[in-house]
Amino acid sequence: MIELKRLRLINWHNFENVTFDCARLTYMIGVNAVGKTTILDAIRYCLTASRSFNALGNKKSGRTLQGSVHAKQRGEDAYRRPGRTVAYIGAEFWDGTARAPFVIAARVESESPHQELRPGDQTWYVSDRGCTLEQLPFLDKATGAPTAREDFHPAEGRLSYTRSPGEARDRICRALGIGRASSPLGKKFGEVFQMGTSMDEIPNFREFLYQYVLPQPQLDLEALQGDRLELENLHGVLAEAQARADALEQIVRAGAEAEAKQREIQINRGAALAGRAAADAQAGAAAAAQRTRAEARLAQAQAAHAAARDAETQARRAYLAAHSRAGDDTAQALDALAEAMARKKTALDQAARTAESLETAARRVENLAASLRRSGAAPDTLPAALEPEQLDALRTGLEQAEKPLEQQYFAARQKAADLTAQQQLLREELAAVSGGKWVYPHEDAATKVRDAVNAELTSRGMQPDAKIFCELLTVEDESWQDCVEACLGDRRFDILVPPAHYAAAKSAFVALGSRVGPISLLDSPGIRSAARKADAPPPDSLAAQVSSQNPLAAQYADALLRRIRCCDSPDTLEHSPDSATRDLLRHHPFRLERLRRPQRYIGLTARRARAEALTAQLTDCAAALTQAQEERTAAKAGYDQYQKVMRSGTLDKLSGLPAARTALEQAQAAYDAARTAYDEAREDPMVQQLYQEAAAQEAAWETARTALEQAGGDVRVAQSQLDAARRSAEQCALQADESARKAAEFFAAQPLLEAPSRQRLTALGGEQNPAKAAAQAEKAQPRLEQELAQELAARLEPAQQQYNQRYACSFALGLDALAQYRTQYDSLVRIDLERYAARLEQAQRDCRDRFRKDILFRMKDDISSARRQFRELNRVMEQLCYGEEVYRFELGPSRDPQLAAFYQVIVDKGNRQMTPEDSLDNLAATADPLYERQVDALMEKIMTDVDENARARRAGRHSEAASLSDYVDYRTYLDYDIQVTNRVSGQKALLSRVSRDSSGGENQAPFYVAICASLLQIYLKSENSIRLVLLDEAFSKMTSDRIRPMMELFRRMQLQVLLISTVEKSTAIQPYCDVTYSIVRHGDANAIAPFYRLDRPAEPENKEDLDHE
DSSP states (O other), X not given: OEEEEEEEEEEETTEEEEEEEOOXXXXXXXXXXSSHHHHHHHHHHHHHOOOOGGGSSOTTSOOOHHHHHHTBOSSTTOBSXXXXXXXXXXXXXXXXXXXXXXXXXXXXXXXXXXXXXXXXXXXXXXXXXXXXXXGSOOBOTTTOSBOOGGGOOOSSSOEEEESOHHHHHHHHHHHTTSOOTTSHXXXXXXXXXXXXXXXXXXXXXXXXXXXHTSOOOOOOHHHHHHHHHHHHHHHXXXXXXXXXXXXXXXXXXXXXXXXXXXXXXXXXXXXXXXHHHHHHHHHHHHHHHHHHHHHHHHHHHHHHHHHHHHHHHHHHHHHHHHXXXXXXXXXXXXXXHHXXXXXXXXHHHHHXXXXXHHHHHHHHHHHHHHHHHHHTOSOTTSOSSOOGGGHHHHHHHHHHTHHHHHHHHHHHHHHHHHHHHHHHHHHHHHHHHHTXXXXXXXXXXXXXXXXXXXXHHHHTTOOOXXXXXXXXXXXXXXXXXXXXXXXXXXXXXXXXXXXXXXXXXXXXXHXXXXXXXXXXXXXXXXXXXXXXXXXXOOTTBGGGGEEXXXXXXXXXXXHHHTTSEEESSGGGGGGSSSEXXXXXXXEETTEEEEOOOOOXXXXXXXXXXXXXXXXXXXXXXXXXXXXXXXXXXHHHHHHHHHHHHHHTTXXXXXXXXXXXXXXXXXXXXXXXXXXXXXHHHHTOHHHHHHHHHHHHHHHHHHHHHHHHHHHHHHHHHHHHHHHHHHXXXXXXXXXXXXXXXXXXXXXXXXXXXXXXXXXXXXXXXXXXXXXXXXHHHHHHHHHHHHHHHHHIIIIIHHHHHHHHHHHXXXXXXXXXXXXXXXXXXXXXXXXXXXHHHHHHHHHHHHHHHHIIIXXXXXXXXXXXXXXXXXXXXXXXHTTOEETTEEEEEEEEEOSSHHHHHHHHHHHSTTOOOOOTTOOHHHHHHHSOHHHHHHHHHHHHHHHHHHHHHHHHHHTTSSOTTOOOOGGGOGGGGEEEEEEEEETTTOOEEEHHHHGXXXXXHHHHHHHHHHHHHHHHHHHTTSSSOBOEEXXXXXTTTOOHHHHHHHHHHHHHTTOEEEEEEOGGGHHHHGGGOSEEEEEEEETTEEEEEEOOOTXXXXXXXXXXXXXXX
């Protein structure tokens, strides 16, 4: 036998560090609410890893694992240990077979009573045999605090641990001699070990059996409901399919008419293509003839050019002969003078270029100086004139001007950039306002705060309903709007949320820090509280001019504006301490001010006005930007000019300007002298005659050259015309080929259209004038296409769109997609309707099949299991004597006529397990028709309840975890009782009859016997296992004479029992217990101390038996 010997609790409810011994019968007493039951919670949690504390003791207590760790007190949110807490539970056992102790422990680490435990916060430990509580370091020796997880291990021996509740249950069950937790015995132990709740919580015997003996049925009703819903859905599907077929038929008919119009368009297009191909072929032939004529003209021009070339050759020879005769000494001397004059001219040109280069540099410097003076960047030391002796002063002045000129350029560039950015901002705001979205002041801080609050609300599963205050307001009298908005100021942009969302919104607002700017989050719970006490605003107050559909917004506006009195004239402002006029005069106590006219943000008119104002600002900004860009360009040009002059060495060149001017004058004089000498030499008569002859021959040569050039030009013109004719012929040929190709491809793709297309071309006069016929067909094409488009827009596409919307399809619209609709129509009419009917029939069979497999046979199996379990319990209970009484469970069919009839249906031999090869059709062929009708009646009854439960869940009348209806609970079809047999008299009676004449305490006794029997049924299956029974509020309704036989029974059953009760029962209980503890409150902590009675009663008569045990 494995026996619990000691228990240690650290930071468990009000127990901070207690250790106490456990005996075979351990008794704990204390007043109500002192924390007795939490000890049983600790044992159950340590041994089963179950956190279902509310299933134990008082179901209304609300005990939780974290409440025990943090020591939940009676207050709504009161905890003795509200911060991070580590709790330990240590249970030391004695293994009677191994003659050695071992320890099972649990560790819980919790950050806060309101924070869910993480997967690694719970740890269970199982030691090897030979380990005691003293060998485990529950507390740190240095600090006295609970030991860290990594330091919790014995100095010697092995301590296994796991953080998985499932793995923990398995290891603990094996350590306690139960076997694997997943085995039938292990599962039963997990259920029965939870027994021992207060019998006050059990109203009757049936409830006791439901809670402790007979498990709740595990039926898959969802699948059965799915079958029923499938039946309903299929009936609807058939009707919907017919409606869908009608809609598709309408589309198909409209598509057929549209296809006829499309065929007409294609025929017309074929006629146009054929006519264009014929017209282009004619044009190609004409272009080829034009090319032939151009080739003939080129040949004629080339012959004329050859004759002109011969004439030019003869004229050139005559000129050369005349020119050679003029080559005597006189002519040679004249040539020498001409050469000298040419040299002087070259020198003059060089001097002029040099002087011009320096003059240009001087002009650049003068222009720069003038530009600097105009811009104001020139220093006072800059010389007014450009003189050689002032070059140094000029250089110094220009260098001083660099910094101011650079600043002017940068300033102009920055101004243009600022205006560009301003223009972009205005455009963005105008786009936003035009799209219905405000851009608020302070870099749109209101929108950013609102969006952050809404994001936080969304993350918490709340409706993102944060609003900006001004968006909720309306000004009744527009003449007062400027005054209202000026008085509200930045309060217009505060954020308002419903009171229920204020806490979440506050967390987001605080997280934003300084980024909220001047925006406030309105205390909506406070506004709501104030609204309950506030009366209507005075009719002459500014608050009366403001209204809102949102009560909170209206109340906040009233709070801000109700003290301000509206005055029609400045003369009455001083009559009130706080008043205002329409034209923005505001009177405060002892002070009068003129408010700034605000930008309006309240109402739709404000948005339109803002859009108009932004448009005007954009116009002004564009004009200012144009001017700024011009100024920037001018400043850039001046700055570049300055850099070019100062960096190119221009100033260095100016020193050579005087010398260059002198050299130019000298070169001009030398050239003039050479020209005069040349002109005088040419006046000689002989020289004149020679030159006249040469000039005549030269003129004849020039005439021949001109004729040759004219002939060459004619050749080039003819060649150009030929090239153009060739290109035209090639282009026409290509066009004809392309037109022919298009027509051929069109008719190849649609051969059935060729004949009607050519007939249409002939009707248009294509044989006489194909180009005109093609043009007529091309002109008619847009009209035909428009008619088709109108047909599509008026009939086909609306029908298609309506179909897509109604049936959630994404089919395309138009004729190209008609095949999809036609295919679906054919499939729906020819295939789907028949398939849906077949599915409906199959679904009916599936529903019956599932009912037989998942419900009917499962109930029969559960009833058989209940009978088997009762037989096993009775074998144990027959060995247990309570005083002179022996108890036995009685089980039989319900005495209710309808339930009894259904019971017979359930247990009938026809209700057998169906194999995969079985089918309802096979069963129906061999089954009793009467039995099948009874099955149908039961199915209908059950399904009515199932459907009602489903409707109730959909309507929210009860949760998914609601109990099963009576008709699907196998326990409903059975009646239960306990047979009480007196061993002395042999008299037998049923508890149900005895209980009507007995007290509540007499009725409790069989329940305690049943609890012990259930545990013994598990414990006796192992040679060496735990025998522990936990009883809370033990014997609450039993008198002392009924308690004593129960205590004697505990002794005989070789069970280890830990009882908890109030002091009132101690007289009857304590004499039979090995150890008794009193649980008392010491300050805000609990203490456990041995309990002794000064007036100890006489020992029981069977004390020797007790000692022997």
